[in-house]
Amino acid sequence: MNDTLKYTRVAMLLHWAAVVLVAALFAIGWTMTDLPKGPARGEMYALHKTIGITVFLLTLLRLGWRVRHRPPALPEAIPGWQRKLAHGVQHLFYLMLVVQPLLGYVSSSFTVHPTQYLGVRLPVWATPDPVLNKLFSGLHEVGAVLLLSLIGLHVLGAVSHLVREGSGLLRRMLPW
Ligand code: HEM
């Protein structure tokens, strides 16, 4: 494939790192809430928070990098509505990769468990409040469903192109 049609190595690295981390967040998020109270549950929550904050920081870095590096133009053959849908989903991805970790952090701030990141305790600015904790946990859950729907649409788009035109569009985001 012509190199001008492909994403750069940095864009690929940032994309696939986010995919792996977000997959881990879903896997941990869905299992940790069912664990019995105890050290294992605490460790899983701490790991979830650490990976979540990493995704937040990585997304800020990615957005900063992205404004100065335009993506390769989509092939001419792609119809207008598909371009609009793909771009809409990508914008919402960036929004959700910032908002979702913030909702998790705010929700955690209304509990007795302070949030730590790589051993550093983040500032405590709220007192435990079960009502606000429940509200933001609920929003964090809604955010997870929204993010999952975006992933579904995005992957469906990638796979539909794979089926119709071979690996062309997918290869834009693959290093080989
Ligand atoms: C992109 C980033 C994130 C994703 C995709 C994500 C995803 C999830 C998912 C799928 C769950 C399970 C929801 C359920 O109960 O069904 C969850 C729970 C949770 N997340 Fe996250 N999360 C992210 C970031 C964060 C961050 C940064 C924090 C805190 C600093 C956090 C704190 C929590 C907590 C405390 C729960 C448990 C809520 C409860 O007890 O009901 N999350 N997350």
Ligand code: HEM
């Ligand atoms: C957590 C899951 C995912 C997220 C958050 C995500 C996010 C994104 C974003 C934001 C872009 C736009 C990059 C830019 O131009 O700034 C993108 C592009 C792309 N993604 Fe994903 N993605 C995910 C999973 C996947 C998966 C599983 C596949 C493969 C099946 C995939 C294939 C692609 C491809 C091929 C492009 C380039 C589209 C084009 O040709 O313009 N993504 N993704």
